[in-house]
Amino acid sequence: MDIDAFATCPRGLEAALAAELEQLGAPETRPAAGGVAFVTDQAGLYRANLHSRLAGRILRRVAAVKARDGDSLYRSVMAVDWPAWFDVDRTFRIRLTARKSPLRSLNFATLKAKDAVCDRFREAFGRRPDIDPGGAEVSVHLFLEGRKGTAYLDTTGAPLFQRGWRVANVTAPLRENLAAGMLTLAGWEPGMPLMDPFCGGGTILIEAARRARGLPPGLERAFAFQNLADHDLAIWARVSSESAPGTVAEGPLLGGDRDSKALAAARANAEAAGVADAIEWRQSDARQLKGPVGPGRIVTNPPYGERLPVKGGLAGLLGGVADHWRETLPGWEAAVLLPEAETAPGGLEARSVTPLANGDLPCRLHRLAIPAG
Known part of the structure; x- marks a missing residue:
């Protein structure tokens, strides 16, 4: 199954990241400001997280949303089958950014989206997942532009530049x-x-x-995709045992x-x-x-x-x-x-x-x- 994804990166590295993702097997890439949209499959999603040296995080597209006002945002987020994506016992958070949005308050929009996800779980199970703004197991990212937007799930967790080997810091370290x-x-x-x-x-x-x-x-770290409902242990075992591409x-x-x-x-x-x-x-x-x-x-x-x-x-x-x-x-x-x-x-x-x-x-x-x- 094709998966639509978006890899973030520092501004200026978009073309280099697109080339890297293609080397990792992505058949289609589209550089954009601050990252690269690409099409992949489950193995490719895991491979990008494990092997990309340039990406900041890998986001998986879940749904298009409407954002004319708080109610339309609530309804379109509520329409997503969130229980199919993660378990009610997982903690989650909403991360929302907006550009030229008619919504006056991003805090209000974030609360409406959070309520929509929680209410979808209540509708299915009679209870809702807990919110953890700091260390959530699942992060829902909403990017709003004008009156519409896109909902993503973060498959990375801690940013990919956090490799796990930095044990000593200096002033102004380079990512x-x-x-x-x-x-x-x-x-x-x-x-x-x-x-x-x-x-x-x-x-x-x-x-x-x-x-x-x-x-x-990404050899020494865990990833957020391991907390999602469709995580495939067999595919991850195969991908994680592969050698890095290149000489x-x-x-x-x-x-x-x-x-x-x-x-x-x-x-x-x-x-x-x-x-x-x-x-x-x-x-x-x-x-x-x-x-x-x-x-x-x-x-x-x-x-x-x-x-x-x-x-x-x-x-x-x-x-x-x-x-x-x-x-x-x-x-x-x-x-x-x-x-x-x-x-x-x-x-x-x-x-x-x-x-x-x-x-x-x-x-x-x-x-x-x-x-x-």
Whole structure:
């Protein structure tokens, strides 16, 4: 049976996510702002949750709804056979977002939708499931646009960027799916030398190491689809036993940072992620860090004023880094994530510039060529 689904992602990664979903077997994808609509089956739904490195969550379309007013929303949500989707003993919550909606209060709309789901269960069983806003086993997502909308069930649970290996945090950590997207946009492939001279907690390099070893990003976690009524244990056993798609190949991975505490966090995270032996860590100023034998890729998220204090200004820091790269890493390419108001290091050819959302901060990924001597 075909399943209509929607995978969310950071803004700017939609095309890359569509390509990833196609590689995972989705026969039809349609990129949209903030994600990708796709058609799949039960195995494909499980596979996307387990193997997608770029998605934030995977939503399964349940029904179209009307939202002219609170009563029409209630009636259309009530019309959905919710007991066919999850058990009355499961806790649930409603997550509602709206754009150009005639409904004046989203809180009111959320309550109407919650009442509709509960009343459908009361009609069937004489009792209703409990509400748990913080840790519900089932999440119903309603997206309203104008006078209509769509109801989805979340098949993911905790966001997919929460891989389960981050045991040590640093200031302003990069989300794992954004780090994976930066690697993809940088053109990095397993086996290529890779360096991150501002490695912080090690997210970019850990994502690279796990990809190189074919470790599924969702290997260490549970998923919300396991709480739904149609969860198929046999299909999940088959999908979870599959190896990750793609070629496994390892090359030198090097992370540098001036902060010894950040490096300690990176080492702890790499150990928890099962790739401690795949990455070399050095305490070093980025303007002095020597890279592995290349050419290869530099993929990095340097500190910038909105997130971390930078002495001497970001432009001065990156100017010195660019000079160092020209001297020591000829023929390499760099992908540098910067706030949208910042310019790339001078003297390096810009291959491409991709707008990306780093949380709520609008950024651009600058892909730069380092002259080959």
